[in-house]
Amino acid sequence: MKRRGMIEKLWTEEKYKVMMHSQKHYNLIREELKKDISIETLEILINDAFKITPESGSVINTADHMWGYFKKVCTAAEKNEYMRLKEAYKKEEVPAEKMLAFIRKSADKYEVDYLQKSTVLHK
Known part of the structure; x- marks a missing residue:
C-alpha cells in the first residue's frame, strides 16, 4: 500500500x-492531512490525542457525528433507542460503550463500511 493510502x-x-x-x-x-504529513507524524498526533480523557460533551458530539450516517435510514424505534441511550449517558446511567455498541450494531445492519472500520466502535 502506498504511503498516502x-x-x-x-x-x-x-x-x-x-x-x-x-x-x-x-x-x-485535519489541517496536517492537507499537507505532506508522514505516517509517523500522524501516529504521534493520534497517540497524543489518546492521552486526553474524553469529556462527556466530546463523547456525545462524536456519537452524534456517527449517528448522522443513519438518521435518514433508521426506523423510528432505532432513533428513539439512540436518543434514549444518549440521554441515559448524559445522566450517567449507562456508559458510553452502550451507546457506541448501538452505533456499531447499526453500522453492521446498514452496512456502513466507513464506521465498521472505526476503532472507536471496537471493544
Missing part, C-alpha cells in the same frame, strides 16, 4: 476515536 487508512480507522478524545487534536490532524 496508509495515511488515509489510519485516519479512517482512528478519526472518530481522536474526535472523542480531543476536538483540538482532531482539527489539528
Whole structure:
C-alpha cells in the first residue's frame, strides 16, 4: 500500500476515536492531512490525542457525528433507542460503550463500511 493510502487508512480507522478524545487534536490532524504529513507524524498526533480523557460533551458530539450516517435510514424505534441511550449517558446511567455498541450494531445492519472500520466502535 502506498504511503498516502496508509495515511488515509489510519485516519479512517482512528478519526472518530481522536474526535472523542480531543476536538483540538482532531482539527489539528485535519489541517496536517492537507499537507505532506508522514505516517509517523500522524501516529504521534493520534497517540497524543489518546492521552486526553474524553469529556462527556466530546463523547456525545462524536456519537452524534456517527449517528448522522443513519438518521435518514433508521426506523423510528432505532432513533428513539439512540436518543434514549444518549440521554441515559448524559445522566450517567449507562456508559458510553452502550451507546457506541448501538452505533456499531447499526453500522453492521446498514452496512456502513466507513464506521465498521472505526476503532472507536471496537471493544
